[in-house]
Amino acid sequence: MEKILDIIELIAYEKGLKIDSVAGAVKEAIIITAKKSLDEHIAYDVEIDKKNKTLKLYQKILVCPPGDERLSSDPDNHISITEAKEMDEEVEVGDELRYELSLENMSRSAVNTLYKELEFHIQRLIETQLFEKYKSQVGKIVSGSVVRVDDEGNTFVEIDEIRAFLPKKNRIKGESFKVGNVVGAILKHVSIDRKNGIQIELSRTTPKLLEELLRLEVPEIKDGDVTIEKCARIPGERAKVAISSSSPKIDAVGATVGVKGVRINAVGKELKNENIDCIEYSPIPEMFVARSLSPALISSVKIDGTKAIVTLPSEQKPKAIGKNGINIRLASMLTGYEIELIEQGGVLGIPTASLTQTPKEEKKDISSLASLFKE
Template identity: 35%
Template structure:
């Protein structure tokens, strides 16, 4: 029976990912609480479960005295039956037979253990996911409740709140998604794993995965801004003169950037060349519009361009100039 207990604990460890030592500690605590409920005046009780054999032992801590008058004490005569060289004022552990616990108390212990295991499982999931904040994971939509999209991950389940969804993106149970882990919160119902589909770091991850030159450090991403589901701008720089950073990101016939766009619900992605010259950088950021010249006053840029280029510079619903401003850090006025 005792070996079966260890086997069951080890199987549970594999199933739930909770370390064996934590399960045993919880079981010891559950038995201790159950014993104290059945015998409230039993003194200082603790439980030990042998990690190899599964043998359960219950002990009462007692102070050695000449003549015992409470459960917190043991007479020197009885103490010497347990330990030959027992001394007055010494504290020794007195074993209590486990069968004194009884069936009802064991049922109580089982209930307590279940509660503790649920709590442990939540703690394990929290600890695992708090280390994944800032990372991108793959999951599948498991359920849709109200404005929340729940995503089943390898371990645990996260949710995408409405404000972190790509506008107009279609979600359905079973759909596979790449998600950015924004935060992990501790709640009474377990860890609340907050996922995002609109974070710039999600696009950064997809670029690194799809484009070897970025992954290898030949091309560096210098800036990313997004209007989720509509448009994004990515500034890139090459550390090799013979590598075109824009061409490397777009790929032959645009295949690389198209694959990334599909992952983000067909979000249009502009790849532009980065420059440490603000005027040049602003010109690149406003592409596809052709710019005549740029004048800079503190953090404001006045951009001169032909009249027929202004609609291109502004973009649909003003998105192009808005993203260019966010990317470069300059307030942009078109003239």
């Protein structure tokens, strides 16, 4: 094949691929075509002459000692040393003889086979390159235009050269998109298979989206001066973020919230007006739990295994619970503790009521109790 290297370089340039990768795909396509068109039992090899920019197809034959069983079981690819020395006195056992095969007189069917194989292998290269590109972006925000919304509410987003999938379950409650809308989401998962190609799943409900939006909005977080330690969300409703500062000169909460709340409000707006609480992280579990229940003022916290027993004044209990129990749920999700609230009561402070919330519970029969109180 004349000037094959020029063709390879052209394909690599047009598809944005590495020349060596395209060359490997061409070699593999030619070998598969030779097996289908000439003889599937023969061992082939392909070489590209970079100087002359040509490609050559060879049959490989291994030189074996007399009596080697491979001479009878696979005679097409093996030759005895005795027979080989008749052609070349310097040949030794273990050497590989190579015979050039012509590619110029390929049949029409062979040419069609080569074209299909080359197209298939180039497409696989493109998909593999895209897979590696998007795999490195898992957990990061990507954005694109909505191209379709199906009857079930699943949204399809075009991101550069590929179409991603935003399932309805990964969409914030009450959120809807139309064709042409620009959507930002976390790249949650990417996979590839030979049948469906690359599959990309997006999410707007993961806490990671909140973290990444804060990283984009708050320079101190992006620069590493402020660290997001923990994050918990009830998408579209409320979230809590625990942050810390690496410098005593930087107010982590103040930097994240911004002047008059401009930074945190910008992030909340992107999340369908999600209400975001910023609290200062503490490595001391008791203090972290107390802060996580903000805006409630806590009297004391006792850690007992995976449970945090919180004592607080009766007037603070509705704030700790929050509307429909949302505040205590988020505090439990944020800290990882099962939280039990104990109300102070009587002269001796004897507990008069308690309420427990575990991190794993999505819904707890507390709404009826919470409705007795107003924030």
